[in-house]
Amino acid sequence: MSAHKAQTTSGALKQAESLCSSRGTRLTEKRKQVLTGLLESQKALSAYELTAYCRNHLGSELPAMSVYRILEFLEGESLVHRLDLAKKYVACSHILCEHKHELPQFLICKACYKVQEISIKKSLIDSLNQSVEGASFRLASQQLEFDCFCEDCYE
Amino acid sequence: MSAHKAQTTSGALKQAESLCSSRGTRLTEKRKQVLTGLLESQKALSAYELTAYCRNHLGSELPAMSVYRILEFLEGESLVHRLDLAKKYVACSHILCEHKHELPQFLICKACYKVQEISIKKSLIDSLNQSVEGASFRLASQQLEFDCFCEDCYE
DNA sequence: AAACGTTATGTTATAGTATATCATCTTCTT
DNA sequence: AAGAAGATGATATACTATAACATAACGTTT
Ligand SMILES: [Zn+2]
Ligand SMILES: [Zn+2]
Ligand SMILES: [Zn+2]
Ligand SMILES: [Zn+2]
Numbered sequence: 001m002s003a004h005k006a007q008t009t010s011g012a013l014k015q016a017e018s019l020c021s022s023r024g025t026r027l028t029e030k031r032k033q034v035l036t037g038l039l040e041s042q043k044a045l046s047a048y049e050l051t052a053y054c055r056n057h058l059g060s061e062l063p064a065m066s067v068y069r070i071l072e073f074l075e076g077e078s079l080v081h082r083l084d085l086a087k088k089y090v091a092c093s094h095i096l097c098e099h100k101h102e103l104p105q106f107l108i109c110k111a112c113y114k115v116q117e118i119s120i121k122k123s124l125i126d127s128l129n130q131s132v133e134g135a136s137f138r139l140a141s142q143q144l145e146f147d148c149f150c151e152d153c154y155e
Numbered sequence: 156m157s158a159h160k161a162q163t164t165s166g167a168l169k170q171a172e173s174l175c176s177s178r179g180t181r182l183t184e185k186r187k188q189v190l191t192g193l194l195e196s197q198k199a200l201s202a203y204e205l206t207a208y209c210r211n212h213l214g215s216e217l218p219a220m221s222v223y224r225i226l227e228f229l230e231g232e233s234l235v236h237r238l239d240l241a242k243k244y245v246a247c248s249h250i251l252c253e254h255k256h257e258l259p260q261f262l263i264c265k266a267c268y269k270v271q272e273i274s275i276k277k278s279l280i281d282s283l284n285q286s287v288e289g290a291s292f293r294l295a296s297q298q299l300e301f302d303c304f305c306e307d308c309y310e
Numbered sequence: 311a312a313a314c315g316t317t318a319t320g321t322t323a324t325a326g327t328a329t330a331t332c333a334t335c336t337t338c339t340t
Numbered sequence: 341a342a343g344a345a346g347a348t349g350a351t352a353t354a355c356t357a358t359a360a361c362a363t364a365a366c367g368t369t370t
Contacts, residue, residue: 028318048355066319085240087356107292116290124282131279132301135271137262138309140302147295148287221348223328242327320363334349
């Protein structure tokens, strides 16, 4: 269990930029704005919510269609994760981490959309896989998502 | 591990009817049609797909809004499960079972929407819960859904 | 600098999922 | 027959998402 640095928006942006440039891709101004929105709000947001964020907090008009494309790009760079269950998007919480990005699991608060990115024990995943294979199915991805309530939103 | 009877549409409908009447609710003609659609197609369907099913196979016009209400009713009677991940609905595969309905887990084929309703070992759920609580979250429900590929749809 | 190809963004159209509201019809009870 | 409760129909609307085409910005080559 390695200690996890809480990431600041500016720090993560900087790291994201150097990551992109080292890969020959560009973290443009618009892409920075979307990533900033996710980093700042500290929770999962929809594409349309990000459009609103850019308008309200950054004074930048960014149509939802552009946001979708940008999210796709950021996901490809492992800077953002798409949460199917919540139909929202969240900044990766390990942008500043050196270590390789394992397949993550997400705990998503149904009430406030706070997201915790965790790594479930491999043994647990293995026995889950076993259950699934016992039913002649195969997990499509080991990126699992769980509907949860966070500390602040318990009933 | 109790053997699981494969359920026929007619058998399940009959059981569903007596179940409803024993609870003072009514399994109307329209509700039967929707349940029939799910039982017959043997996979998860959306509300709009069920509208199409009723039109094409039963010669009955059933607006999607009605289907939504009916699905809500059927879910309340534990005859149907709503799958958030797939945004579709599936007939419970235990309508004919005597035993109480445990909290189910679903394996959903991303390609063909075949669904397997399984019961994961309690010990596995327990250690999952432990991981989740370790992150100060709580599972919103123990009805878990997993994106999968079925036997027929492996790459 | 000019031309070109590539990448990024803008714009519009459209599909799919879902909920809210009000109106109508059916069923059951009295 | 009247009234209440339940079920269905109809319409409006919101949100999520993708496709297709047009324009703009950027980088490279000449
Ligand atoms: Zn991550
Ligand atoms: Zn919360
Ligand atoms: Zn079931
Ligand atoms: Zn399949």
